[in-house]
Amino acid sequence: LARGVREPDLAGRHVVVSAGGTREPLDPVRFLGNRSSGKQGYALARTAAARGARVTLVAANATGLPDPAGVDVVPVGTAVQLREAVLKAAADADAVVMAAAVADFRPAVYAAGKIKKKDGQEPEPIVLVRNPDILAEISADRARSGQVIVGFAAETDDVLANGRTKLARKGCDLLVVNEVGERKTFGSEENEALVLGADGSETPVPHGPKEALADTVWDLVAARLG
Ligand code: CTP
Ligand code: CA
Numbered sequence: 001l002a003r004g005v006r007e008p009d010l011a012g013r014h015v016v017v018s019a020g021g022t023r024e025p026l027d028p029v030r031f032l033g034n035r036s037s038g039k040q041g042y043a044l045a046r047t048a049a050a051r052g053a054r055v056t057l058v059a060a061n062a063t064g065l066p067d068p069a070g071v072d073v074v075p076v077g078t079a080v081q082l083r084e085a086v087l088k089a090a091a092d093a094d095a096v097v098m099a100a101a102v103a104d105f106r107p108a109v110y111a112a113g114k115i116k117k118k119d120g121q122e123p124e125p126i127v128l129v130r131n132p133d134i135l136a137e138i139s140a141d142r143a144r145s146g147q148v149i150v151g152f153a154a155e156t157d158d159v160l161a162n163g164r165t166k167l168a169r170k171g172c173d174l175l176v177v178n179e180v181g182e183r184k185t186f187g188s189e190e191n192e193a194l195v196l197g198a199d200g201s202e203t204p205v206p207h208g209p210k211e212a213l214a215d216t217v218w219d220l221v222a223a224r225l226g
Helices: 039-050 079-090 134-140 159-170 210-225
Strands: 014-020 024-027 030-032 054-060 072-076 095-098 105-107 128-130 148-155 174-179 190-197 202-209
Touching (some): 014 079, 030 105, 039 210, 079 134, 095 210, 159 174, 159 190, 202 210
Parallel strands (some): 014 054, 014 095, 148 174
């Protein structure tokens, strides 16, 4: 096959990819957010479609990225909305890849009107509550037997040990661990990672385009789908 043309090894499969980063509103004009660009999740969606899959892309605030051709894009804002969309799409999915950066916390209170300064007064502290852990939930409560579930994690320090601990805690089948550092991960076109399997496997992915990491993820998913 020509370079860039894949065998349709995911034909007949439905895969769900979450991408981007959730935004948790404080008031109508402000939110708590993160720096996820959505590029890795979009690369996963494009490569899965190129390999023949039906793809649902749950996209959290991935503004500026074009909808991949032939992919069903479901836009969401918050972690709670992302959970709803992922659970719905996962019901008949063969694989779910959680590439989105989900906010761990959201403001406990949403102010319906814009929060204003008050003369001579210090600001009120922002109280946060936990968001649902979507990856742990879909892993513990599989919509279909044999469904392959993949998580992503950005780690510093002991990347391997942190990754193994997280994989076990989440209960997913594969965890893509990125080492966070200069010129890596956030907003960049390239990525490098270690993919850990619940079966004990370790697949290093050298520095390269996000498409290459995406193809390695789908190779590992396809092998587990049988
Ligand atoms: N994730 C999720 N729901 C959350 C938080 C994270 O589904 N509320 C998913 C992410 O999409 C990612 C994986 O879990 O695939 C790991 O995210 P990470 O933030 O590394 O995990 P946490 O359990 O939140 O751990 P940490 O305290 O290190 O942030
Ligand atoms: Ca987190």
